[in-house]
Structure formats: C-alpha cells, structure tokens
Amino acid sequence: MSEPAVSVRGLHYQFGETKAVDGVDLTVLRGEIFGLLGPNGAGKTTTIRAITALLPVPADVIEVFGLDVAKRRMAVRRLIGYVPQQLSADGSLSGVENVALFARLFDVPRRQRKERVAEALEIMGLTDAAGRLAKTYSGGMIRRLELAQALVSSPRLLILDEPTIGLDPIARGSVWERIAAVRAETGMTVLLTTHYMEEAEQSCDRVGLMHQGKLGQLGTPRELIDGLGRGPDATLEDVFRAYSGGSLEDEQKGLRDVRATRRTAGRLG
Numbered sequence: 569m570s571e572p573a574v575s576v577r578g579l580h581y582q583f584g585e586t587k588a589v590d591g592v593d594l595t596v597l598r599g600e601i602f603g604l605l606g607p608n609g610a611g612k613t614t615t616i617r618a619i620t621a622l623l624p625v626p627a628d629v630i631e632v633f634g635l636d637v638a639k640r641r642m643a644v645r646r647l648i649g650y651v652p653q654q655l656s657a658d659g660s661l662s663g664v665e666n667v668a669l670f671a672r673l674f675d676v677p678r679r680q681r682k683e684r685v686a687e688a689l690e691i692m693g694l695t696d697a698a699g700r701l702a703k704t705y706s707g708g709m710i711r712r713l714e715l716a717q718a719l720v721s722s723p724r725l726l727i728l729d730e731p732t733i734g735l736d737p738i739a740r741g742s743v744w745e746r747i748a749a750v751r752a753e754t755g756m757t758v759l760l761t762t763h764y765m766e767e768a769e770q771s772c773d774r775v776g777l778m779h780q781g782k783l784g785q786l787g788t789p790r791e792l793i794d795g796l797g798r799g800p801d802a803t804l805e806d807v808f809r810a811y812s813g814g815s816l817e818d819e820q821k822g823l824r825d826v827r828a829t830r831r832t833a834g835r836l837g
C-alpha cells in the first residue's frame with residue numbers, strides 16, 4: 569500500500585488543564601480531500617497546528633510524507649501550504665504582490681516566480697483583480713488570495729483551517745470550487761477543518777468527526793450516513809449529533825465569536 573500523506577498516532581495536546589486533543593489517530597491518504605469536522609473548541613485547529621509543526625509534539629507521533637514532524641520540522645514545513653483561520657494577506661499590497669511575497673518567502677526559484685504567481689492567481693480566479701490592493705477585495709476574494717499564497721510554493725499538502733468561515737454562501741461555494749479545481753489540476757492532498765457539515769458532505773472524500781478532543785466516526789460521508797441506519801435522507805449533521813450525544817447548537821455557541829472575529833479582521837487595513 570502506498571505511504572499515506574499524513575499519519576497521526578496517539579496525539580495528545582494540552583493547554584494548561586484543557587485537553588485540546590485527547591488521543592487522536594488519523595491517516596490522510598495521498599490525493600484526497602480530508603475534512604476534520606466538529607464544532608468550535610473540538611480540537612481541530614490544535615490537531616492541524618501539530619501536523620504543520622507549529623506546536624511541539626513528541627517523536628513518533630506524526631509523519632508527513634514519511635517524515636517525522638518532531639525530527640524534520642523545517643523539511644515538513646516546506647511540504648505544506650497552510651492557510652490559518654486568521655487573515656494572512658496584507659491589505660496595503662496588491663493581489664500579485666501578496667502572492668509574490670509568499671513566493672520569495674518559500675524560496676520559489678527566482679526564474680519561476682512570475683509564472684508561478686500568475687498560475688496561483690489564475691487557479692483562484694483572481695487574474696483580473698491581481699493589480700488591485702487587497703484591501704479592496706471582498707471576503708471571498710481575500711480567502712482565495714490566501715489560497716493562492718499557500719499554493720505558490722507548490723506544496724504537496726494543502727492545509728486549510730476553516731476555509732469558508734465568515735463568508736456568504738456564494739463566496740463559500742466559490743472557495744469550495746477552487747479547492748476542488750486545485751485537487752483536480754495538481755493531485756494535491758488537502759486537509760481542512762470545517763464546522764459546515766453540509767459543505768463537507770458535498771466536497772470531502774473522507775471526513776473525521778471531532779468532539780471534545782477525540783476523533784471518532786472516520787470514513788466517507790456516505791459510509792458514515794449509511795452507518796447511522798436512518799435511511800438516505802440522513803445527513804452528516806445527524807451523524808455528528810448521534811456521535812456527540814448532543815446538539816450542535818449548544819456546542820456552537822462560541823462559533824459566533826469566531827465568525828465575528830473573521831468579519832472584523834475581514835476589513836484589511
């Protein structure tokens with residue numbers, strides 16, 4: 569069997585008394601779009617920050633394309649394009665300048681930079697807006713610009729933390745379309761987090777449901793829905809409710825804060 573893109577075995581992570589991640593096992597296969605699903609505070613961001621080597625983890629827990637994250641931190645980072653939840657684009661630069669900056673930061677060879685920047689903007693549908701300052705972009709365009717920034721170094725693994733949070737439904741649809749286009753064109757592995765169950769059901773090859781630091785219910789959306797045994801009209805949200813034993817609404821109280829943060833931050837200075 570081919571080597572997985574990401575392999576996580578028994579990941580624990582604690583912030584003080586809070587067990588953010590409590591024994592997660594996870595394999596992301598090469599070339600798939602994998603969605604880590606769950607409400608605010610479930611431990612999704614902590615898990616992906618550990619995978620991207622942004623949090624310290626012990627050896628022999630996480631491998632990315634066969635490299636141990638604890639031992640090969642910088643090598644792992646070079647394989648990953650990461651779009652965090654917080655805004656990473658600079659409003660005072662144009663679209664093309666924002667992406668060119670990442671090309672330099674990630675050591676894209678000078679001779680290839682112009683072409684790679686243009687390609688990344690093109691795949692995100694931003695060619696026409698490339699010369700405009702990013703502060704004139706809509707929230708959806710900024711998100712796509714951040715995706716272009718992450719793509720310009722041609723990473724083998726694209727990691728996206730809540731790529732559609734705070735966007736209106738049309739902009740959300742457009743971001744999902746672009747993610748699918750990237751995968752179709754490059755065969756890149758995509759690992760993302762989202763709390764939008766319906767979108768994950770449509771767009772992810774496989775999902776893992778996360779709740780209170782634990783990951784259960786791993787499979788294709790169809791497998792999980794069929795496993796529930798409630799007929800074809802059941803949804804991933806139903807699976808999640810059954811798994812967590814609670815209502816999503818209660819767990820999503822804190823979500824409003826995240827949305828508000830993204831909205832406020834959405835106005836680039």
Ligand SMILES: Nc1ncnc2c1ncn2[C@@H]1O[C@H](COP(=O)(O)OP(=O)(O)OP(=O)(O)O)[C@@H](O)[C@H]1O
Nearest residue numbers: 583586588606607608609610611612613614615826
């Ligand atoms: N830097 C930190 N310091 C203290 N506690 C933290 C920190 N980061 C996360 N936590 C806590 O760890 C738990 C898991 O948080 P995490 O951000 O991983 O969840 P999440 O599923 O990604 O939710 P979100 O959508 O808010 O990012 C939460 O209880 C959170 O409050």
